[in-house]
Amino acid sequence: MGPFDYTVLVPSLPFLWTGLQFSVHLTLIAMSGGIVLGTLLALARLSGPKPLSTASAMYVDLMRSIPLVMVILWFFLVIPLIIGKPVGAEYSAIITFTAFEAAYYSEIMRAGIQSVSKGQAMAGYALGMTYGQNMRLVVLPQAFRNMLPVLLTQTIILFQDTSLVYAIGAKDLLKAADIAGKNYNRPVEMYLFSAVIYFVICFSLSALVKRLQKRYAVLR
Amino acid sequence: MAMIEIRDVNKWFGRFHVLVDCTSAVDKGEVVVVCGPSGSGKSTLIKCVNGLEPFQKGEIHVNGISVGTAGTDLPKLRSHVGMVFQHFELFPHMTVIENLTIAQEKVLGRGRDAARDKGLSLLDRVGLTEFADKHPGQLSGGQQQRVAIARALAMDPICMLFDEPTSALDPEMIGEVLAVMQDLARDGMTMMVVTHEMGFARNVAHRVIFMDQGRILEDATKEEFFGTPRSERAQTFLSKILSH
Amino acid sequence: MGYNWHWGIYFDKIKGGEETYLSWLITGFGWTVAISLCSWIIALVLGGLIGTVRTTPRRWAVRLGDAWVELFRNIPLLVQFFLWFFVVPELLPEKLSLWVKQEMPAKEFITATVCLGLFTSARIAEQVRAGILSLPRGQRLAGLAMGFTLPQTYRYVLLPMACRIILPPLTSEFMNVFKNSSVAFAIGVLELTFQARQMQEDSEQGIETYLAVTVLYFICAFVANRMMVWIENRTRVPGYITAAK
Numbered sequence: 001m002g003p004f005d006y007t008v009l010v011p012s013l014p015f016l017w018t019g020l021q022f023s024v025h026l027t028l029i030a031m032s033g034g035i036v037l038g039t040l041l042a043l044a045r046l047s048g049p050k051p052l053s054t055a056s057a058m059y060v061d062l063m064r065s066i067p068l069v070m071v072i073l074w075f076f077l078v079i080p081l082i083i084g085k086p087v088g089a090e091y092s093a094i095i096t097f098t099a100f101e102a103a104y105y106s107e108i109m110r111a112g113i114q115s116v117s118k119g120q121a122m123a124g125y126a127l128g129m130t131y132g133q134n135m136r137l138v139v140l141p142q143a144f145r146n147m148l149p150v151l152l153t154q155t156i157i158l159f160q161d162t163s164l165v166y167a168i169g170a171k172d173l174l175k176a177a178d179i180a181g182k183n184y185n186r187p188v189e190m191y192l193f194s195a196v197i198y199f200v201i202c203f204s205l206s207a208l209v210k211r212l213q214k215r216y217a218v219l220r
Numbered sequence: 221m222a223m224i225e226i227r228d229v230n231k232w233f234g235r236f237h238v239l240v241d242c243t244s245a246v247d248k249g250e251v252v253v254v255c256g257p258s259g260s261g262k263s264t265l266i267k268c269v270n271g272l273e274p275f276q277k278g279e280i281h282v283n284g285i286s287v288g289t290a291g292t293d294l295p296k297l298r299s300h301v302g303m304v305f306q307h308f309e310l311f312p313h314m315t316v317i318e319n320l321t322i323a324q325e326k327v328l329g330r331g332r333d334a335a336r337d338k339g340l341s342l343l344d345r346v347g348l349t350e351f352a353d354k355h356p357g358q359l360s361g362g363q364q365q366r367v368a369i370a371r372a373l374a375m376d377p378i379c380m381l382f383d384e385p386t387s388a389l390d391p392e393m394i395g396e397v398l399a400v401m402q403d404l405a406r407d408g409m410t411m412m413v414v415t416h417e418m419g420f421a422r423n424v425a426h427r428v429i430f431m432d433q434g435r436i437l438e439d440a441t442k443e444e445f446f447g448t449p450r451s452e453r454a455q456t457f458l459s460k461i462l463s464h
Numbered sequence: 465m466g467y468n469w470h471w472g473i474y475f476d477k478i479k480g481g482e483e484t485y486l487s488w489l490i491t492g493f494g495w496t497v498a499i500s501l502c503s504w505i506i507a508l509v510l511g512g513l514i515g516t517v518r519t520t521p522r523r524w525a526v527r528l529g530d531a532w533v534e535l536f537r538n539i540p541l542l543v544q545f546f547l548w549f550f551v552v553p554e555l556l557p558e559k560l561s562l563w564v565k566q567e568m569p570a571k572e573f574i575t576a577t578v579c580l581g582l583f584t585s586a587r588i589a590e591q592v593r594a595g596i597l598s599l600p601r602g603q604r605l606a607g608l609a610m611g612f613t614l615p616q617t618y619r620y621v622l623l624p625m626a627c628r629i630i631l632p633p634l635t636s637e638f639m640n641v642f643k644n645s646s647v648a649f650a651i652g653v654l655e656l657t658f659q660a661r662q663m664q665e666d667s668e669q670g671i672e673t674y675l676a677v678t679v680l681y682f683i684c685a686f687v688a689n690r691m692m693v694w695i696e697n698r699t700r701v702p703g704y705i706t707a708a709k
Contacts, residue, residue, distance in 0.1 A: 031586070054475040065639070065643075065647035065681070065682060065685045066559050066642040066643070066645075066678055066681055066682075067642075067645075067647075067657065067681060068651065069614060069645060069646045069657050070660065070674065070678055070681065073657075073660065073661065073664075073674060074674050074678075077664070077674065078671070078672065079702070081467055084503070124667060142685055143626060159542035160483060160538075160539070160541070160587055162542065163540040163542045163543055164540075166542060166645065166650060167649070167650075167657075167661075174542065174543060174546075186555050188550055188551050191543065191546045191550055191551050192547070192548060192636075195539050195543050195544075195547055198538070198539050198540055198543055199535075199538045202538035202539070203534060203538045206537075206538065218591055235542040248485075267605070270542050270609060272608060272609060294608075295608075295611045295612060295613045295616075296611065297611075298608060298609055298610065298611045299610065300611075303605075303606070303609035303610075305602050305605070305606055305609075306602075307600060307602050308604035309600070309602040309603055309605070310606075311606075311607075311620070311625075312605070312701055312704050313622075313624045313625050313628065313701050313704075314624060323611060323612065323619055326612065326616060326620065327612060328611075328612040329611065354702070355701055355702040355703045355704065356703070357701060357703025357704040358702055358703035359700060359703075371610070372610075373467025373609065374608065393579070413484070439611055
């Protein structure tokens with residue numbers, strides 16, 4: 001292999017773009033699904049009946065103690081067995097990441113809900129709100145707001161973790177770079193380029209989160 | 221010769237002028253109390269004396285050694301200038317006796333046994349011998365501050381700096397710390413004390429320095445200061461503090 | 465889709481070989497533990513050093529430390545594995561590059577250990593920095609006031625307390641190292657995840673395979689956790705919690 005040849009990057013750009021789009025889609029879907037599911041898990045754990053609370057805690061602890069790659073492999077193996085037909089790596093990845101991230105988001109939301117003072121919930125009940133109204137209108141908006149920087153940081157981690165769909169061959173940014181590298185016989189340039197893309201995106205996003213945190217620190 | 225000499229000291233935190241043309245001196249064996257409202261720069265000034273805070277203009281000499289000059293061996297200088305902090309700053313992971321011996325061994329190079337003997341005799345002096353093997357977290361605030369004074373004395377200091385030694389203490393513990401300080405003063409220790417304890421100043425101090433907004437407004441003998449402070453601000457300060 | 469359970473699979477011989485699947489799993493477990501422990505040591509040393517440096521008054525050193533942390537934190541671990549395995553050897557001088565590519569013993573293991581070690585060092589550096597900065601500023605001043613030099617102040621005053629404070633987050637980081645070592649399958653290290661995929665393909669008994677591997681990861685996490693809790697209890701400072709809060 002000769003010296004670096006960056007001219008191969010240009011023709012492979014459209015292909016990498018498709019990969020990046022999948023990475024971003026996967027991140028956004030897993031984030032929204034994960035936060036919704038995670039919030040439900042957190043509520044179940046904090047105020048659900050005993051069996052539900054235990055089940056939620058077990059689910060979260062289980063997910064958090066297994067390597068993500070193994071979770072990806074598990075879902076890819078088990079989903080077809082459950083629904084009875086093969087499913088594509090991309091669909092499997094979406095389901096896996098939503099379920100997996102829910103566990104992490106749930107821990108964040110749990111901390112967030114606990115960060116809202118008890119008096120707030122009391123005030124809601126005193127106004128005659130039901131549990132659902134109280135959560136939806138009083139507690140969760142504050143919890144969400146308090147935890148916004150942490151939720152975003154988790155999402156940056158999630159974006160980085162999507163590269164692990166490599167294990168089941170889903171075509172994300174990294175897999176696209178991998179394939180392009182093999183096609184042009186220039187893997188070094190392609191891996192480097194994908195690293196630069198990941199770095200630029202994650203670095204800018206985390207700089208944004210830092211600014212957000214500073215603004216929040218002033219507001220409080 | 222003055223033990224501590226402060227000449228035209230100026231210090232800025234960014235654009236904020238914290239110390240303005242401060243000049244004073246503490247003679248050997250003298251006890252000087254520095255007082256003033258919070259934010260007046262008195263804590264900053266005392267931290268400049270042993271070089272914990274850098275200053276941009278002026279000179280400070282301790283026992284003839286210039287503090288602000290680049291080549292000065294600050295650790296060596298500090299090793300014989302004792303300092304007592306507002307929040308005690310004992311090292312929480314060490315036992316009381318270890319707090320007293322660590323710097324004797326690592327800075328002065330004393331042997332383990334000599335350091336321990338010295339430490340125990342000082343603990344006896346502040347009346348805390350039985351706490352030698354406890355950790356600071358197991359002591360009350362007053363006890364911790366007495367240990368902190370003993371820790372500073374263990375280095376055989378030529379002078380002592382006190383940075384609001386009683387202001388973090390519960391009222392009932394202030395007395396025991398002041399008593400130790402009074403003993404020290406009677407034994408002839410050179411002391412510079414930042415404090416609001418005017419009773420201590422009246423009983424023990426030779427001179428009182430009053431600071432406000434980074435300037436030394438009064439630098440007078442105790443009798444002059446408590447008799448007729450010249451500046452209006454010192455008068456208001458005194459009336460506020462004494463009416464408590 | 466039916467699934468043919470076969471719990472005896474672990475003791476069956478692999479296709480076209482004399483080994484059992486169990487021996488694959490044991491090999492995988494060994495590599496997982498080896499990579500994790502070796503990179504943990506690298507991470508502790510480097511991370512401790514860099515985290516400490518980031519709290520000193522040396523501006524350039526602080527910047528360098530910040531850059532280190534940002535670099536390793538903003539690139540996915542899997543991409544870092546590929547960089548170390550495929551890209552770094554190309555950047556070396558020609559002779560060294562050839563040696564690394566063709567002759568270096570245990571190439572995959574060394575690459576994986578270095579990669580995971582440096583990746584984790586950035587995370588530890590962040591925690592060490594936070595630990596030191598969480599100490600009251602007076603502690604540093606008290607150390608200096610007693611005549612300690614700056615290195616002595618770190619050695620005797622700041623680091624002993626900072627280390628105790630960051631033990632809980634270090635515990636989860638230690639458990640993360642075992643989890644993260646699974647990504648090394650991608651460069652061909654014969655660790656647990658690699659063996660899991662291989663055994664699943666070879667035996668077609670996916671559930672039994674993954675279950676065994678998952679249990680082995682659990683054991684790693686559990687033992688790592690117990691070890692750290694033991695250290696935490698051993699180094700607890702009497703009276704400190706009540707004094708601090």
